[in-house]
Amino acid sequence: MKTYLRILQFAKPYSRFVPLYTIYTILGIIFGLLNFTLLIPLLSVLFGTVGTDDAAAMVTTKPDFTLSLEYFTDYFNYHFGQVILEKGRQGALLFVCVIIVCSVFLSNLFKYLALRVVGALRAHVVKKIRHATYERVTQLHLGYFSNERKGDLMTRMTVDIQEVENSVVNTMTVVIREPISIIAFFVVLFTMSVKLTLFTLILLPLSGVLIAGIAKRLKRAAQQGQESLSFILTIIDETLSGIRVIKAFNAEPHIMGKFNEQNDRYAQLQRSIANKRDLASPFSEFMGVTVVAGLLWFGGNLVLNQQSDLKAEEFITYIVLFSQVLVPAKAMSAAFSNIQRGLVSGDRILKVIDTEPQVTDKPNAKVLPEFHHEIKLQDVSFGYGERPVLQDINLRIQKGKTVALVGPSGGGKSTLADLIPRFYDPTAGAILIDGHDIRDYTAVSVRDKIGVVTQESILFNDTIFNNIAFNKTDATEEEVMAAARIANAHEFIARMPEGYQTMIGDRGSRLSGGQRQRLSIARAILQNPPILILDEATSALDTESEKLVQEALTNLMKNRTSVVIAHRLSTIQHADEIVVLQQGSIVERGSHENLLQHGGLYAKLTQMQLVS
Structure with a gap:
């Protein structure tokens, strides 16, 4: 119930929908009821129990207005009696048929x-749920x-979200319409x-009690079904992303085995869900017919023994009316069963929406001013949960200088770089830009000062132009081409079939690794940030591509403050300072020559690369 009420919150403002829907529903029910209550005069005419010779049994005086069902019944009977008196039984039959047609319409x-x-x-509702979910996903920290x-x-x-639309949102109508229908019929x-x-x-x-038991089991099966489906989508995503590796290792049977296992499990769960869900409707219909049969026996005996106030035609109308109560009752039972899958999906969606981002702006966060002097990491520590990654990092990066981060894998280089643009916030210590703690400023204004090339x-999956001009919607063609030239990308772009309007495929699959990297650099150049973070920007390239990309990076780094992460130590020999990280701590720092003379970890890593 809690999940259902949470989903209802997305229907706000209710004033746009509920009043109109309620009015239309009530009017539809009133005219629907009129269709069946008109059976009494219709049957009276057909059975000959009312006619011109039965004037004493008719309402001959126009009733005074009162807001009651009796007034409307007497008012109709008065006019019905006038028609019978004036036009006879055939005229009355035509009158009732016309009224029924109008009422049905x-x-x-x-x-x-x-x-x-x-x-x-x-x-x-679906638009708001999808918006809230996507917005929260974009707000969550990278660790999530x-x-x-x-x-x-x-x-x-x-x-x-589709399941919520199909089963929960669609049943909102049942929650309003069917109870009103049942109440109206019982009145x-x-x-x-x-x-x-x-x-x-x-x-x-x-x-109702028996159907509730079926629905409870349905919810449990639905939860397992959605989890199984998520595993299937994970396998599909991994297959599409890693199809080259799968083929290289002849792993098609292995990956098909994983897929079939989950596919079979999901199919079995779907059969179980369908069996339970489909049981609710015929079961409720069987119970309804059983009740009607009991009513026929009980009420029929009363009428036959003249112990009931109802005439034969009234009893028939009563049975027809009661059978119509079963329609909304059956709809509610079916909705109650169908809604269980939607509530499971609603729980899964709300779990994402309710996840609090770990990196958030303070209520009074300001915009970070222009960068002028230095970046300072002061006693910075960070960990993923209970696992420490960085410990007591102290580092000063002067404006216009290049600082390189090197060291063994897992030493914390990328994590340290991720703290500067506030992808994470440190668990201890502070990161200062020109003396300002970046946590006191909006994440957007901090990241505006920083360009990242990974x-x-x-x-x-867009055009080359749109990839370079990413999030810079006012960029002109001349600006994009200038950035591409600096990044050594203009020549290969010009050779493309449609130049800058060429589609590059999913994740740039139509381009080589060097071409993709140069587009990333062109994107950073166009942004023109004062601070750069380059994370292994050339490690995955061949020698020729690396040379072109390195030239592009050199152009990019001119007059900028740069933090460079590199495994290839030859690419950072000219850095103003080299910081060596091991197991989350700074173990060495200095220039390339000083660190070689020191004979420590950096010298050892350099020697290993020279030998290899």
Whole structure:
């Protein structure tokens, strides 16, 4: 119930939907009820129990207005009696048929108008849920994505939201319409016969209890089904990303085995869910028919023994009306069963939305001023959960200088670089830019001062132009081409079939590694940041590409403050300072020559690379 109420919050503002839907629903129900209550005069005419010779049995005086069901019944009977007196039974039959047609038309018209409101409500709710989920995903820290499977996140943002739309949002109409319908029908039934209606109220709750038990089991199976589907999407994502490795290792049977295992499990769970869900509708129908049969036996005996106030035509109408109570009751039971899968999906979506980002702006966060002097890391420590990664880092980077971070893998180089643009916040100590603690300023204003070029070129399935001008929507063609020239990318772009408007494929798959990296550098050049972070920007390239990319990086680093992470120590020999990290601590620092003379870890790493 808590999940359902949370999902309802996304329907705000309710004033746009609920009043109109309620009005249309009530009018549709009223005219729907009128269709069935008109059976009494229709049957009276057909059975010959009312006619011109039965004037005494008709209402001959126009009733005074009162807001009650009795007034409307007497008012109709008065006009019905006038028609019988003036036009006879055939005229009365035509009159009732015309009224029924008009009533059915109005009933269905208001049902249609209600469905239009529901359509708008459904689109509104799903749009807001999808927006909230995607927004929260973009706000979460990088560590969150390391701990979560990408396939599971994709399932939550696509399949789960679709499931919420299909089962939860669609049942919002049932929550309003069907209870009103049931109440309206029972009001009419009570006015017709209190004794018979009380008899039905004893039998109906039994089916409700049994259906609730089925729904509880359905929710448990639905939860397992969604988890299994997320595993399938994870396998598909890994297959598409690693298809080259799969083929190289002849691993198609292995990956197919993993896929089939999850696929079979999901199919089995879906069968179990379908069996339980499909049981609710026929079971409720069987219980409904059982109740109607009991009502026929009980009420029929009363009518036959003349112990009931109902006439034969009234009893038939009562049975027809009661059978219509089963329609909304059946709809509610079916909705109650179907909603379980949606509630499971709703829980999974809300879990993402409720995840608090670890890197957030303070309520009074300001915009970081222009960078003028230095970056300072002061007693900085950081860890992923209980695992420490950096310990008591103290480092000063003067404006315009290049600082290189080197050391064995796992030493904390990339983590230290990630702290500067606030991808993470330190667990202890502070990072200062010109004396300002970056946690006191908005993350956006901090990252505006920083350009990042990583080992893996992150490109998008778009044109070359749009990849270079990423998030700089006002960039002109001349600016993009100038950035590409500085990055040594203009020549290969000019040779492309459509130049700067060439589509580069998923993650830039139509380009070579060197070309992708030069586009990433061109993107950073266009941003024109005063601070650069280069994380293994040339380590994955061949010699020719590395030379071109290194020239592009040299152009990029001119007059900028740079933090360079490198495994190839030959690329950072001219850095103003080299910082050697081991097991999260700074063990050496100095220039290339000084560190070689010192004969420590840096000299050992350099010697190992020369030998190799």
